[in-house]
Amino acid sequence: MIRHANKILYVGAGLHIEPVKHFPGTKNFVFIDSQPRSEFDSVHPKFYTGFYRANFLNDLVSSCQYYGFVLDSFTVLNKNYYKK
Secondary structure, rough: OOOOOOOOEEEEEOOOOOOHHOOOOOOOEEEEEOOOOOOOOOOOOOOOHHHHHHHHHHHHHHHHOOOOOOOOOOOOOOOHHHHH
16 A cells, blocks of 8 residues: 555545545645535536535534644635526
């Protein structure tokens, strides 16, 4: 198993931040996910609030803090997503 890599990219990470402890020599992690948007967006033609992860950002901050990280910035890519 590889224990060191310069950078690790994890697409679809959600709140799964645990890989940082499995790769202690890696200093650059890139975690990508579409949450709080739902993985069911392609199934429902209209935005359905029941699948929206309203607490995602707070849960993400908590997960990161648990592993010793601080979320210092984030970017909302489409502020009007829910209106489509």
